Amino acid sequence: MSLTLARGEVLGLLGPNGAGKTTTMQMITGNLAPSAGEIQICGIDLLDHPTRAKARIGYLPETPPLYRDLTVEEFLRLAARLHRVPKSRVAQAVAQAQRRCGLSDMTARRIGALSKGYQQRVGIAQAIVHEPDLVVLDEPTVGLDPNQIREIRTLIRELADHHAVILSTHILPEVETVCDRVQILHQGQVVYTDSIAALKQYRGxxxxxxxxxxxxxxxxxxxxxxxxxxxxxxxxxxxxxxxxxxxxxxxxxxxxxxxxxxxxxxxxxETTLEEVFVHLTQSDAMEQAAP
Amino acid sequence: MIFTIAGKELRALFNAPLAWVVLAVLQVILAWIFLVSLDRYIGLQPQLVQYPNPPGVTEFIVAPLFGSGAVVLLMLVPLLSMRLIAEERRNQTLTLLISAPVSMTEIVLGKFLGLVLFLFAVVALMGVMALSLLAGGKLDFGLLAANVIGLTLLGGAFAAIGLYISALTANPVIAAVATLASLLVLWIVNMGAPDPGSPLHLISLMKHYESFAKGVIDTGDLAYYVLLIALFLLLAARRLDRDRLAS
Incomplete structure (x- = not known):
């Protein structure tokens, strides 16, 4: 598979369970080493210069990596320091991430005591606190209530102004509202890649x-x-x-x-994304796959 | 970066009640041992004076105190080291460290340093306890320093082994039990070897501590602990790296 992304773009990674979405994301973020191929982040090879490349990535895995005993502020400070934000700028970066994720009122709360929605926001704040060029979000809206899902989607749209975003999900309408481009994965292969605009035309x-x-x-x-x-x-x-x-x-x-x-x-x-998805990811239908 | 991670480990320890409980309980146990040996020393003092070169207060009280401290550390370190990596792996928080621009070596060194700083706090409290003897007499500072260095190195060796075992599993309890078992085996491995030239003495954690307890800083023993620590930290870093490669 091949995957390219430009700044200011939101790429949706779709696929049934076990298609390789999470694996792909783990490789991009250096959590898993690919057995072949190359990964470049802003022109820096991830495999040759992992530290320099990783400094440009923010990653929210499926389970947000939160230390439940820390407060929101302590945790974000730690995340900022770990991502090599200079000491003098940590406070500012943390405050900004909190503001962008709507966490400003929660700074002194213990993460373990927060609701799932807020924990997810802390997870996203952790991924953007060091102003990375690329933000990778693995199923960011799983387990949230509809209001929270809408808020997180708005947040992701806002992120796209400054960062390139890769998003994985099974929720198809989410991709249509949030993403600029979509790639459908099936059994580790890209079976569909196009912009959402083209897809909308297609479903006329x-x-x-x-x-x-x-x-x-x-x-x-x-x-x-x-x-x-x-x-x-x-x-x-x-x-x-x-x-x-x-x-x-x-x-x-x-x-x-x-x-x-x-x-x-x-x-x-209407030919919906869902139909394209179902069509492409049912192996027997793969030959007659639509574009 | 190493210090950021070490600081995080220390904060995690002190945010939870575990560290405070451990420090308090240790202080009670060690103070009890300290008082008992002090009492014995006072009881024996009239007889000791009759010898031409009697053992001093440091030799009689401080060295046994640190000896008991070594046994206490042996049981304590598995409880503290089990969390280091196993728990992060179980809670899936390890991703934060691995995704950050930090090398595996830095992660391992940071976690090791965090635990050793805590263990050093335990040793330092024992040192303070020993210094309280100054109120009633003189101390052999050389012997005290050798004991402090020896116990810190021993704690470091325990911590390195515990850290490596913690990196092997995602279950903290298994890590704790396995660490305790390994430490005990390394502690008593030379018991069955009456021959002083036996190679079992070379790998025994206890054997190498003995000279420090007597006030001798032997470079051989020093090298043993340093090499042991380096070896297990290296293994831990490699083990973490292997997680990334396995798929």
């Missing part, structure tokens, strides 16, 4: 879901003008993919009346 409604009481053969449906392919969802339901400029809906209704197919449902289906 070039598919119809229909249900017929007395369906004709698939070939008959396939023969309708403009229909590119027919996918049987069940015995009576079908999905028709069609060309962008010709919509077969009208012809379909006419034919249905003429031949007594018994049309009971006709909905323009």
């Amino acid at each position: 409604g070039h598919a119809l879901t229909i249900a017929l009481r007395r369906p004709p053969s698939a070939e008959t449906l396939q023969a309708l003008p403009g229909v590119r392919s027919v996918e049987a969802l069940s015995e009576q339901r079908f999905r028709l993919l069609h060309e962008a400029d010709t919509n077969p809906a009208e012809t379909l209704v006419q034919r249905s009346v003429e031949h007594d197919w018994g049309l009971v449902e006709l909905t323009p289906a």
Whole structure:
């Protein structure tokens, strides 16, 4: 697999469990050594100069690495010092990270006594306290309530102004709202990579879901003008993919009346990220994968 | 960077009640031993005066005190060292250190230094206890210094072994038990070797401490402890590095 990211960009890393998202992130952050290949952070080779490269990365693993006995401020100070923030600038960096993550009122609280949402924020604050060029977040919204999820997403969007962000998640709408670009991993391979904008264009409604009481053969449906392919969802339901400029809906209704197919449902289906995802990550469907 | 990590370890110790309880309990036990030997010395003093070259107060009270301290450290260090890496691994906080621009060697040295500074506090408290004898007599400062150096080195060797074993597992309790067992074995390994030339004496933690207790700073013993510490710290760093390579 190959992965490139520019400053100011949020890359979403998607994939089913065990696809290699976390492994990829561990390699980028130097927690796991790759058996082959190279990793460059801002042009610095991670394997040759691990210390210099790591200073430019902030990492929030799946389980935030928090010392529960420390207060928020003590912990962030430690994280700043560990990431080689000069002593004179530690206080300022900690205050800024706390402000950005909405932790300013919690500075003196013990981390163990904080709620999960705030602990997650401390985790993110820890990852940005040294102003890294690259922020790597592994499933940052897992286990949060919907309000907290929205706040964290806003925060991630804000981070993208100053940093490059890599984000992994299973939550598909999250990727659509937060990321600029998405890569789908499956069994350690990149099976899809494109910008979210392209994906949104792609889902412009070039598919119809229909249900017929007395369906004709698939070939008959396939023969309708403009229909590119027919996918049987069940015995009576079908999905028709069609060309962008010709919509077969009208012809379909006419034919249905003429031949007594018994049309009971006709909905323009959107190709969502979820469909792309499901399509690409089910191994048997891999050959006919959409772009 | 090493000092940042050492400071973090010390803060973790003193934030939890464990360190305070340990210091308090140790102080009570050692003070009891100290008082008992002081009492014995006072009881024996009239007889001792009859000898041409009687053992002094330092030899009679301080050396046994530090000897008991060595046994107490043997039991104490596994309790303190078990957390160092095993607990971080279990809580998955080790990622913070590994993702930071810090080398494995710095992590290991920092953690080792943190624990040794704490152990030195224990030894220093014993030193202060010994100094209180100045109120009633004279002390042999050379012997006291040899004891302090010896016990600190011994504590360091315990800590290095404990740190390495803690790096082997993600379960602090296993680390503690394994450390205690290893230390005990290294402590008594020469018991079954009556022959003074036996190689078992070479690796015994106790044998090398004996000369310090007598006030002799032998470079051979010094080298033994330094090499032992270096060896186990190196092993610990390599073990941490292997986590990164294994997949």
